[in-house]
Amino acid sequence: MIRWDRNGDGQYLAVELPGTERTLPAQLALLAMGFLGPEQGPAKELGAELDARGNVRAEHGRYATSIRGVFAAGDCRRGQSLVVWAINEGRGAARECDRFLMGRTRLP
Secondary structure: OEEEEEOOOOOEEEEEOOOOOOOOOOOOOOOOOOOOOOOOHHHHHHOOOEOOOOOEOOOOOOOEOOOOOOEOOOHHHHOOOOHHHHHHHHHHHHHHHHHHHHOOOOOO
């Protein structure tokens, strides 16, 4: 079992409760955990700024993070959302990467 605690930034963290482990026989197990936010490892390793919800801070339309040449889009930038928004942001981020690398872009 786990207990949900908050860290100093107000984010929820799952804390395992020792001694509550058990094994149940099953042919299939589905975990419905919901969206817990983007993985923090890569952003922290790069030193990218995060917003109050733990998402990578990157302005919409530019997708540039606080690290020069590093871009973020989709759920890691805006939080849990519809897949069509992630696709749209991925295309926008690709356009901004092209502009960064080539100095201009012809991508829509």
